[in-house]
Amino acid sequence: MEQPGEIKKVSMAVIKRLPKYYQHLGNLLRDNVERVSSQELSKILGFTASQIRQDLNNFGEFGQQGYGYNVSQLYTEISKILGLNTSHKMVIIGAGNLGQALAKYTGFGIYGFDIIAIFDTNPNLVGREIRDIPIYPVEDMEYFINENDVDIAVLTIPKDKTKKIVKAISKTCIRGIWNFTPVEIKINENIIVENVHLIDSLFTLSYHINEGMLQERLLKQKRKIFPSP
Amino acid sequence: MEQPGEIKKVSMAVIKRLPKYYQHLGNLLRDNVERVSSQELSKILGFTASQIRQDLNNFGEFGQQGYGYNVSQLYTEISKILGLNTSHKMVIIGAGNLGQALAKYTGFGIYGFDIIAIFDTNPNLVGREIRDIPIYPVEDMEYFINENDVDIAVLTIPKDKTKKIVKAISKTCIRGIWNFTPVEIKINENIIVENVHLIDSLFTLSYHINEGMLQERLLKQKRKIFPSP
Structure with missing residues (x-):
């Protein structure tokens, strides 16, 4: 009960x-x-x-x-x-194409998800701003997250950098990871991971397209064997 | 059987x-x-x-x-x-932040998903190229799709433009829609729709974070009522 x-x-x-x-x-x-x-x-x-x-x-x-x-x-x-009655502080880790696109998008702020910083290793990006959001060196990430009570880390980093970053985040006050990398993240159970695996989604689409094409082909074969009168 | x-x-x-x-x-x-x-x-x-x-x-x-x-x-x-033994031709509809980020990403090509064109209404974007992929005016979309046997349309357009674009695509040879808009697409059943609803994903993350925080709070209350000996 x-x-x-x-x-x-x-x-x-x-x-x-x-x-x-x-x-x-x-x-x-x-x-x-x-x-x-x-x-x-x-x-x-x-x-x-x-x-x-x-x-x-x-x-x-x-x-x-x-x-x-x-x-x-x-x-x-x-x-x-949904926890939308309070605002959430987010940081984006990885200022590549996807990271930048997410930073430029204003739609998350409407629901109280505020992107307050971006982190990257690229010295050509560090120091710049995207829509007033500063890009900081990745070395400052852990300190920044704890200092600013950041809730959510958005991961838009290359596959091979994920393990190291996740290890670093796991020691902070972060509560959730929004994972855009194709890596399956293993982390202590206090931190929630939500995956956006784009390639998996594209493969699923491809599967259904392929299945539809197979069905069409079978139907055509049947029509040949049993033509309509 | x-x-x-x-x-x-x-x-x-x-x-x-x-x-x-x-x-x-x-x-x-x-x-x-x-x-x-x-x-x-x-x-x-x-x-x-x-x-x-x-x-x-x-x-x-x-x-x-x-x-x-x-x-x-x-x-x-x-x-x-998964239908990955043949290549797929894709077009991106909407050259905004997300559309551009997807166009710049080379990871889809590895699996045979080739982005061959981008469509947009913005005259400042039309005529440009992203990673050698041309941006064409949206008026040419239907003709281009049919002429080039495009399989997949990637939708990265604003919410309010989705209905019109979907209606136009539904008359082409397109087989699948990879939908990044928050709109639920209704289309004839021969066309497969695969959704990447980012806001839904973020809300799901927020739900789990919130649930975790509620549980922590309850645990603390219980500890107060029944303190450890």
Whole structure:
């Protein structure tokens, strides 16, 4: 039985859907919509209404039969669950193409994720700024993270440098790593790792394209053997 | 029962693991390793040996008891399954920060994904090149895709332009969309969509960090109520 004060374990599938709820409720809020039914959410989000009710039940009793959900209340609750009610300090490690692109993107700040520094080994980059964010030498990284209570390290470094950097970060106050390298990071369990493995994603796309092409070919073969009358 | 010539449906979880197998087998191949056991793969990949055997059984009988897997054969087979035995033509739509970063990255080419053009509406960008890849006006996109048999469109455009672009692409020979916009794309089922939703990924990280902090706080409260003797 669940103990009061215990944290209910929520499945990864539900967690992965929460950002969608959050973003669409934000849109509704900006459009001054006060309440929304699971049916209406279902139309926008593409999940079934019963799945939406089940998902949201995981986090408490938000809805009211015949009334629907209070948009503002639900938005605030989900924002708390996602930890978006407080701001997060981020640093980007690796000022290469991807690191620079992420630094230039202003969309993370909207949700309270503030990039406050970038670290790199390249002396041609160190000392420069990207959108007012300074690039510091990687030697200063650990000190900076601890001194500034940085929550999240964004890793956009080459594969072969990952192990060393991860070892250095593991001794800091960092709470999460947003990992854009293809390396599987092993670190103490207090630090959360979230991976964006671009090559894996591209391979998955390629798999499905390939599968679709195989199916087309089989269909054509069948048509040859059993031509339509 | 499975029919000969039918394509076996493989679960998404297995497909998502295939790129990992592929990349690690590639490393073994480059190190001239000829065979590998499921136990050895398990140590590198972190999945259990029995899961590895189960995964690979989905695609045929690759292993031999007491011998292990033939690295080169398994690598070739997985490359075929992932559709990496043929090259793919890609275009990037949207030459903003992320589009430019992806265009500059040479890692996709290694696996046969060739970026052959970039499209944008910005007259200051059109006519330029990124790593020898030309930036063309978006008006030429549909013609170019059909004329050059492009397989994959990489979407790095702003949210509000996505619908229009997707509508235009849907009339071309494109087979897959690699979607970096936060928009859920609805398109005819012949075109595969693979999403890289960065904000969702960041929110998931934030959720886990927040959950970890809540647990720490609860633990501290418990210690106060029931202090260690």
